[in-house]
Amino acid sequence: MNDIITTRELTKKFNGLTAVDHISFSVKKGEIFGFLGPNGAGKTTTIKMLTTLLHPTSGTAEIAGFNITKDKEKVRQYIGVVFQEPALDTELTGIENLDFHARMYGIRKEERKERIEKLLQLIDLSEKKDVLVKNYSGGMKRRLEIARGLIHHPHVLFLDEPTLGLDAQTRRVIWDYIKEMNHKENTTIFLTTHYMDEADYLCDRVGMIDHGQILVIDTINNLKNSVGNDIITLSCSDMHRLSRELEKKTWIKNIKQHNTFLTLGVEKGEEKIPAIVEIAQTLKIRIKSINVRKPTLDDVFLHYTGRSIREQEPENPLKQIAKIRYRKQ
Amino acid sequence: MSKITELQAIYVMWLREMKRFIRARSRLLASIIQPLFFLTILGFGLNKAIIPGVEGDYMYFLAPGVIAMAIMFSSMFTGVSVLWDKKFGFLQEVLVAPVSRLSIVIGRTLGGATTALIQGLIILIIALSLGVRVSTISQLILTLIMMIIIAFTSVGFGLIIASKMEDLQGFQLIMNMLILPLFFLSSAFFPLDKLTETMPTWIGDIFMINPLFYMVDGIRGSLTGINNHFHPLIDLLVLLIICIAMMSLGSYFFGKSEV
Numbered sequence: 001m002n003d004i005i006t007t008r009e010l011t012k013k014f015n016g017l018t019a020v021d022h023i024s025f026s027v028k029k030g031e032i033f034g035f036l037g038p039n040g041a042g043k044t045t046t047i048k049m050l051t052t053l054l055h056p057t058s059g060t061a062e063i064a065g066f067n068i069t070k071d072k073e074k075v076r077q078y079i080g081v082v083f084q085e086p087a088l089d090t091e092l093t094g095i096e097n098l099d100f101h102a103r104m105y106g107i108r109k110e111e112r113k114e115r116i117e118k119l120l121q122l123i124d125l126s127e128k129k130d131v132l133v134k135n136y137s138g139g140m141k142r143r144l145e146i147a148r149g150l151i152h153h154p155h156v157l158f159l160d161e162p163t164l165g166l167d168a169q170t171r172r173v174i175w176d177y178i179k180e181m182n183h184k185e186n187t188t189i190f191l192t193t194h195y196m197d198e199a200d201y202l203c204d205r206v207g208m209i210d211h212g213q214i215l216v217i218d219t220i221n222n223l224k225n226s227v228g229n230d231i232i233t234l235s236c237s238d239m240h241r242l243s244r245e246l247e248k249k250t251w252i253k254n255i256k257q258h259n260t261f262l263t264l265g266v267e268k269g270e271e272k273i274p275a276i277v278e279i280a281q282t283l284k285i286r287i288k289s290i291n292v293r294k295p296t297l298d299d300v301f302l303h304y305t306g307r308s309i310r311e312q313e314p315e316n317p318l319k320q321i322a323k324i325r326y327r328k329q
Numbered sequence: 330m331s332k333i334t335e336l337q338a339i340y341v342m343w344l345r346e347m348k349r350f351i352r353a354r355s356r357l358l359a360s361i362i363q364p365l366f367f368l369t370i371l372g373f374g375l376n377k378a379i380i381p382g383v384e385g386d387y388m389y390f391l392a393p394g395v396i397a398m399a400i401m402f403s404s405m406f407t408g409v410s411v412l413w414d415k416k417f418g419f420l421q422e423v424l425v426a427p428v429s430r431l432s433i434v435i436g437r438t439l440g441g442a443t444t445a446l447i448q449g450l451i452i453l454i455i456a457l458s459l460g461v462r463v464s465t466i467s468q469l470i471l472t473l474i475m476m477i478i479i480a481f482t483s484v485g486f487g488l489i490i491a492s493k494m495e496d497l498q499g500f501q502l503i504m505n506m507l508i509l510p511l512f513f514l515s516s517a518f519f520p521l522d523k524l525t526e527t528m529p530t531w532i533g534d535i536f537m538i539n540p541l542f543y544m545v546d547g548i549r550g551s552l553t554g555i556n557n558h559f560h561p562l563i564d565l566l567v568l569l570i571i572c573i574a575m576m577s578l579g580s581y582f583f584g585k586s587e588v
Contacts, residue, residue: 051425076427087418091349103341104426106334148422 004029004156004188005050009059012045019045021212022059027156027190027205032182034203035192036297038309042212043192044084047160050190051081064155077105080149080187084160086141090134094125094144097133098151105152119147122184123177139170146177150185157181159191163198175201194309196297208301215304224295227303228253228265232272234290235261242285246276256303263299338428342436343443346407350444357448364399364452368392368459371518382520384555392456393549394517397479400449401544404480405508407441408487408579409500415491430584434488438576441487442480449476453552463552471551471561478568479544485575492582508541515541516549520556543567 005027012020020042027033035043048054050061052072060067066074088097095116102112120126123143133141142162149157162178163171179202182189193199199206200220207217216223236242243257246264251272253265266272269292280287301309350357372388383390414420423433453472463469490500514521514536521536536542547564550557557564 053421053424073427073429076425079425081421081425083418083421085418087420087422089345089349089419090417091352092345096348100341100345101422101426103337104423104428106331106337106427 002028005033005061005063005190007050007059007061010046010049010056010061011058012042012049012054013057018212020049020056023209023212023214024059025207025214025217027188030182030186030188031204032178032189032191032202034199034206035190035209036194036196036199036203036206036301036309037192037209038194041194041209043194043209044160045212046209047081047158047190047192051079051158052076077152078155080152080154080157082142082145082149082157082159082162084164086145088133088141088145088148091132093130093132094136094140095120095129097144098148101148102151107152115151119150122180123147137170138166139173142166142170142174143177146174146181150181150187153185154187156188156190159189161193162191163193163195171198178202196301196309200297206297208297208304210301210305216300220297223297223300227295227299229267229295230265230269230272230292231295231299232264232266232269232276232290232292233261234264234276235288236280237286237288238283241283242280245279245283254303256306258302258306263302265295269293334427335429335432338426338432339436339439342423342433343440346437346440346444350440350447360399360403360448361451364395365455367395367398368452368456372459380519382556386460388456388459389461389553390520390549390556391518392459392461393552394515394545396449396452396456396476396552397515397541397544397548398512398517399452400445400476400479401483401512401541403448404441404445404483405487405490407437407444408484408489409491409494409497411437411488411491411583412494412497412500416496431580434580434583438481438484438488438579441484442477445480445483446476449480461553464554468551468554471565472548475544475547475551475561475565475568478565478572479548482540482544482568482572482575485572485577485579488579488583489575492579492586511539511541514539515545516558517541517545520558540568540571543571 003026007026008024009022010020010024011018011022023046035046037043045054049056050063050068052068052075055069060069062068063075064078066078068075089100092100098116098119099112102116107115117126120129123146125140125144125147128136128140133144136144146159146162159178163174166174175198178189178191181187191202203220205217205219206223208215218226239257239262243255243262246252246255251266253267255265256263264276273290273292276290277287298308301307368388368391372391375387378387380387411420414423457463463472490503494500516536521542543564546558547561547568550559550561550564
């Protein structure tokens, strides 16, 4: 069996509000799989269902061959979780937090010691292990939590927004740890994020999720290529007329009209700019700005939803309500 | 899951409570100082006062109530501190472990009961040093059993509140609106059953359904052996029933809680 997580029509509703809407996907053994989507898209709810903390409204999922509703305790044995909010006991020291976890998972004394020591070294916290966690920095807490999630050799490690609220430098460090863990421990990693650069850097495959539904799942390269090798963004005096004209050209893979600009997916973008300018001139359309760049995951998201992930922050009020409701459950 | 893993989970939940308890010195100090004030200020202030229905020194009458109060408040607090774990996310870490909810409840309850008992014992020792006398060893043992049952009952009650409440304001409300009046009507400070001349009789009747009355009366009967309304073994029986009910409800609600 190559798939370690499979979900079928997994759904969660809160008071009539659908947070996760019939999603089906699978994650392969050993890969880093990411859920990319804006806040409130249903990422955390999915993780909470997969980690048996929430009961799905309908549909089901299997992790390492065990059903998340019928074999809860088996599932719990095979997964490690790093939650979005820190879940450490700040009144205990770093090593005490790890020890607590190891005992909860029934690991025997000798193995516990050895394992904790090894992981502390891996996350470079050996020297701070006897410091109370309340005196740790945000990055140290995250590292400790990632190590903790791995103590019991889980088959899958769930990371919910692993670098939320951390500064750029610390994020880099956390990313490298995640990659190292995936490599050295051979652990499948399922992570959620709304940072495109994070998904881009870490993930082998990405599922884009919005309004509780999966838009597309593929490898990073395939996703980017699906919108063109290069992206040309332009704004002009009459976008409608220009886009109708450009649609006739076969060398344009796809074309999308947004509020104030057009995006075109093409090959060898820098060579296409003169051609586009020429077309515009014959139509007497004035081009205000034009640029060419490599596609990002944001372009992919834009392609599928018509919105950028960045536009989601600050959140719109309706989603905020949905989130508050969700928290209360 | 194997039984050993469950036992280890119970142990580690208990161990965590112990570590937190030892580290939170200010909490320990505060929880001892308050009953100490009651004992010394009220106790000495009213020691020779004549209160209808009180036989002997007032200190003898007051000490059992203060011991019960110390244990009750401390264990209730441990039960409710699940709310902190919820707020700071640690509860998720506990709930996602491959351990039955029952073991988690048992471990936590044992931890809370242990810390409460330590505090209760300190108050007991202070009361003894202030002149309260225990005549037999079996009286002392019965007192200790009462203290343990009170601790478990209160942790269970705290767990019920924690599972039903969203935040700590709700807990404050319950403490002020429910527990405090019940405590005043538990005969901790003055006897209820012999006060029919100064109070409407119905107040005297209410104590019969007040669980806190049996706690105070039980310790009074076993520790000092005077001023108690029921025989201590009757109190013990009632307390046991209340304890089982609270613990079962507490674990039931906690087991159902989602994060």
